[in-house]
Amino acid sequence: MAERPKRTKLRTEAPPTPKRRRRSSLAQSSTVPEENLSTNIQSLPPELVEEILSWVSARDIISFGSTCSTFHLLSLNSILWKKLYLKQASGRLPVDNISNWKRMAIFKYTQALHIQRLGSSGSGRGNFNWGRGGGQLVSRAVVPPHALGFRRAQPTRNHLLLWDHQGTLFLLRNAVVPSPHGHLTWRRAARYSVLCQQAKDFAVDPRSDISHRMFVYVLVSRQDAVPAPIGPFASAPAPQRCDCVEVYQQDNGVRVFRMTFHASLIFNRIRLTGTEFNRTLLLLTETGKVYALYVNESQLSTPRSYTVQLSLKKISSSMPGMSIKQLHTGFNSALYLTSEGAVYIEVHTAGVHRQLFGVNAGFDPHDIHVPMPISMPNKVVKCSLSQTHLCLVDDCGRLYMQGCNRYGQLGTGDKIDRGQPTKVTLSVSMGLVDVWCGLNHSLALLQGECGGREVHGCGCGAGGRLPGCPIGSAVFVKLSVHAPRSTKSICASKDCLYLLCTHDTAEPPVTWPAPAEAKEAEAREAREERERLRTHLSLMEDCPSMQQRLDLLRDTIQTHMTLSSAHRDFLEQALTTIEHSSRPQSSTSMDL
Secondary structure (H helix, E strand, O other): OOOOOOOOOOOOOOOOOOOOOOOOHHHHOOOOOHHHOOOOHHHOOHHHHHHHHOOOOHHHHHHHHOOOHHHHHHHOOHHHHHHHHHHHOOOOOOOOOOOOHHHHHHHHHHOEEEEEEOOOOOOOOOOOEOOHHHOOOEEEOOOOOOOOOEEEEEEOOOEEEEEEOOOOEEEEEEEEEEOOOOOEEEEEEEEEEEEEOOEEEEEOOOOOOHHHOOEEEEEEEEEOOOOOOOOOOOOOOOOOEEEEEEEEEOOOOOEEEEEEOOOOOOEEEEEEEOOHHHEEEEEEEOOOOEEEEEEOHHHOOOOOOOOOOOEEOHHHHHOOOOOEEEEEEOOOEEEEEEOOOOEEEEEOOHHHHHHHHOOOOOOOOOOOOOOEEEOOOOOEEEEEEOOOEEEEEEOOOOEEEEEOOOOOOOOOOOOOOEEEEEEEOOOOOOEEEEEEEOOOEEEEEEEOOOOOEEEEEEEOOHHHOOOOOOOOEEEEEEOOOOEOOOEEEEEEOOOEEEEEEOOOOOOOOOOOOOHHHHHHHHHHHHHHHHHHHHHHHHHHHHOOOHHHHHHHHHHHHHHHOOOOHHHHHHHHHHHHHHHHHHHHHHHHHHHO
16 A cells, blocks of 8 residues: 655745844833933043043043144143153153253154164274175164153264253263174163263364264263351351363263352353364353354363363454354364354365365465355254265245365255355255264255155265265265154264164254245245346456456456356466466557
C-alpha cells in the first residue's frame, strides 16, 4: 500500500518590527521640556569652562577663543593663563610682578632651541655620529626649566649662550652622549648652567669664526654694597643700583673682570668691535647716547686692577639731538639705527670700507670714527652686519643689501658688488621675520600667510652653509631646514645652524610688502635716478674743456653708479687713457 505524501504546512511570518530607541526617564517625563535635553558647551558655567581650558595647551585656548566673541572674552581671562603658566613652570614664579599672564604662558609653551648640523664631514671629533647615514640632524637642545622666553642665542667655541626675558644668561655646554644604537654622539647644548642673572645684554666677538669668542661681556644691573654706618645715630644710606660690565671666560664661566659705572649712566645695549688687544666696547644708554671704552683682553686674565676711560662717541657728540635705537657691530665697523629709522655706519679700516662701498673714496684714516649716512627710501626697522656686507629691512618688510657680492651673498642674482643699498626680491607670498649676515652667505627667515616659516639663503654653499644647496646661489632659495612656527631668529656657526623659538605677543606682527606700493616706489626711484643723470649730462655739455668733462664723468660714476671693483678699475683706466690721448691732440691743434 502506497504511502501518502506528507503535507507541508506553510508558515507565514510577519516582518520584523524595528526596535524602538529607549528614551530616558527624563524624556518620558512630561515635566521636562524636549528643548532642554541637549547640552552644549555654551550652557556650561564659565567656571567649569575655565577649569576645562586650564588642562589644554595654549594653542587650543587660542583656537577656542577664535570661534566666537563669547569664547574670545573667556580666552582672555588672566586667571586661566596663570593656571596654565603654573602647570608649565611647575609652580615656579617669576621674580617680578606679572600683569600679562598670557604672554608668560605663551613664552613657556613656545620656547625651544633647535640645532641643525651643517656639512657632512662632522665637527672633526673622531667617530662621533650626527645621525643615520651621516645626514643632517635636527635636534632640540636642553631647555632650562626656569627659563622664560628666549631673547637671543649666541654660539661660542665650546658653549651656547642663551638669554631669556627674565635677564638670566644660560651657558649651554656640549657633551658626548650614547645614541640608541650604541654609538657615541656629540650633542650640542646637552647640559646647562646659569652664567649670570639680571643681565640687560651681552656681547661676544662679532667675527664669524667663533674660535675668537674667548670672553663674554655681560651688561648687568647690580646693587651697590653700602658700608655699615659709624656711630650710634648714623643712618645707613639708601642703596643704589648701578650698571656694570662683567667679563666671563667662555670655557669655564669664571668671572675675570668687572667695570662699574656711575648711577646716573643707565645702559641697555652692549656690543664689541676691534681686535683682542684693542677691544672696543660700545654702550648704548636709555636716552640714545653711545659711549665707548677700550680694553686689552690679554690683561683680563691677570689678577690686577686698572682704570678704563669711558668716552662719548662722535655720533652722539657731533649730533647731540639724535637718538640711537639699535646698535650693531662687525669686526672693524659699527652700524647705528636711529629712532627715526635713519642708518649711519662707522668703518675703521680701509679694507672694510672698500668691501662695503666698493671704493676708498670718503674714508679718512686719520678720523675713523666719523659716521657716514646710508641713504634709504623708507624707515629701517631691522639690520644685520658682517665683515663684508650688510642688510637692512624697512618698515614695509622690504630687504636691502649692500657690500661685497663675490659669492652672490647679496641675493641680487649676480656677483656685482653694491656700494649702495639695493633692493632684493624675496618670495612675494611671504613676510620677512629675521635676517642674518654670515661671512660669505646670508640667511632669511620668512613666514607664510598660514603661519608656517621657512629659511631661505644665498651666497656660498661650501661646507653645507646652505642646506640643500651645496653649489650656492646668487638669489635667495628655500633651504632644507625645518623651521617651527614659533621660530623667532636664526644664526649660524661653521658647523651648526641655530633656530631660536619664542613667540612674544607684545611684538608687532610680520609685515608683508605690498606689490603695488613696491612697484610704485621702484618707478619713483628710477625716475629720480634718470633726472639726476640728465642733470649731470647737461653739466657736462656746459663744461668748456675736455678735462672738466672727464672729471665730472669720473665723479658721477663714483657717486651715483653701483659697479663692481673690476668694472670701476676698468672705467678709471679708460678715462685716464682718454685723458692722456686728448692732450697731444689739443697741443697739435694749437700748433696748427
